[in-house]
Amino acid sequence: MWEIVATERAGGFVLRHDGRDQSHVDLDDPTYLAFDYVRRMGDVVDAVGEPGAPLRVVHVGGAGMTLARYVAATRPSSPQIVLEPDAEVTELVRAELPLPRRSGIKVRPVDGRSGVAALRDGQADLLVLDAYDDGLVPADLLTREHFQDVARVLGAGTFLLNLSDRAPFAHTRRVLAGLRESFAQLAMGAEPATLRGRRDGNLMVLASTGPLPLAALRLRAQASAAPYRVLDAALVSDSFGGGVAFAD
Template sequence: MITPGTFPISSGAAEILPDPWTDGVFLLKVNGVESSQLNPDRPETLGFEYMRWSAAVLRHRFAPDVDRLRVLHLGGAGCTFARWVTHVWPQAHQLAVELDAGLAALARERFALPRAPQLKIRVGEAGEVLAGLRPETREVIVRDVFAPEDLPFPTPERSGDLPFPERERRGEGVHVTPAHLTGLTAAAHAARVLVPGGVYLLNIGGGPDLTSVRREVAALTATFPHVEVMADPAMLKGRRRGNVIAAASTLPLAAEALGGRAGLARDLLADALPARLVDDVGRFVAGAAPAP
């Protein structure tokens, strides 16, 4: 049973509060910033649109009866997406990496998460864990890591000592993916850890000019032969700040037996917040220089 309240975590405070729009559903805020939607009775329901877009990618890549699905989540928070994976693929083995030890403990104790081996939670820094994994040991890697852009590079040992700026308390801080997870080196680590045909799935935050998004996608296209990019049309036209989902693999992202790229495009357009697949990813990243 999820109980609303405010709870101390290593980097500050986590707040669980009822979702004002949906009965029986809760929101998790981490240091004043909305992080996860928690639906204890319906793990198949994803309230955040970018998670639904990510789910569409995996549904069009892996059949429900796939023999093996080992998933690495870089960024844990409420483990909402991991609960969804377990609902769709009960045989999946997952590892969620969360920097904040207190948040990891809160999620394990209060969010009715699947137990090991279905879901393990490791306290650690996502980039370090990714770099240390053995080759070809995961079918899926999900990167959903954000931190206030004005904070220093975090480590688990000092996460409890990170500054907590006043603008973060007001929910005004811009959150970005740490730079060491966005460039060619991180993409190469992901390619090494994935099995052939595995999927690297990234939640990318971007501003209206899409410069940071294009640089991240350029790192993917330099590393993987197949890359897809999706977001709502307003975001892709540079009208607002928001989330872009990118997916990369050594094989086409959408299996023909599961509807192919056309089926994925239809599912994305049918979402409550429709998303569009970028038609020409090469043109999208033209002139963008990936980070090292």
Template structure:
């Protein structure tokens, strides 16, 4: 019997934090989009873990390919696109995926099964990073709808992530924003409280504030990345100019 992912009818299910849909891609026989409350969260091709459908996933995939990480923490699960890629590229890599939505992960595991080497835990992302330690790579892809929650976008989170990484470790975060990129400017001011020389990678049009989209935050031991024709990287003095007067986001009072 083939895996559940061969079923081509859409799958709808109530999850712990909304309504999920697994939507088959008519263009790819084993491709699926994972949506929560009608917002696309991730894309999975069960036949080709290296296929990254969304542009932000392509950026994350490029960074992962350049990283030599053997111990990886993923904050945010979705369809486990990046964990699947790492398991395919570097079998034996120790990976932990943390997500607060148990029902979503159960749904994904049932219909879009993933490698047994990928461990999943049901926990709040902030709580998980506070107790984590000695990771080579931390991938942050945590959203409530289309917004990143404050718990993983504050100075407290930045400090916890720095402590959870090895000295030569790398933090990678998916950010989404609209012009004039106010959220991204605050995020870069925030991450600079814990990391030296963080960077932004993304489409030139997005980073120049011409359209909405996703960009990738990089901090720590950032690998050399060859930019494409329509890509841009912001760092050092240019980053300070980009941040301008934006202030770091502090943790909310307990």
């Protein structure tokens, strides 16, 4: 069951599903990102492309649309598509946590796989995969075939994935193996404790056919309220190699 609960912060609300927090939305200040992993994703939004310039963004997974609201606030006039198959949650969010007027955010009630397949070549500058079902990213969104389709839609753009895993990262290794088949550049951001295997956590994976903004991202990582490490392609290969790609 989906529910929306007010927080102690003025304008703040948490979207929950079966008792698990899915999104935090601040209606008064959409640039406020409560969850650490979402702040890391916001750092990517800030780092890619020209600072403050509009971005064409596709979100696979919507829920409260926290990151889409952030993009609309920090990069006005950005055209955004949110692929969210759960019409119930979209209806609830629209009713109780309405999107800003002229936000440029369009929600499509389709699953990520078919929604991405329907997009044009080179349609997006940034494609964000942050979709979970019972705590797991749907398997069909992590196959080599889907990554090929994502690469088609992005052209020279950036693919941002939010994964959840823990050492020895067997699942993440397989995802990265599939990404390497379609993207020349990989990077990762995560908390040091997660990388050292002390606890499970979110792994922010970046992939692109062109250069990634690692210098800008590292500056943001160091200045973050919850500092994290940014690994370049060589470090990702050294620490997360050896996987076998998922396939359809």
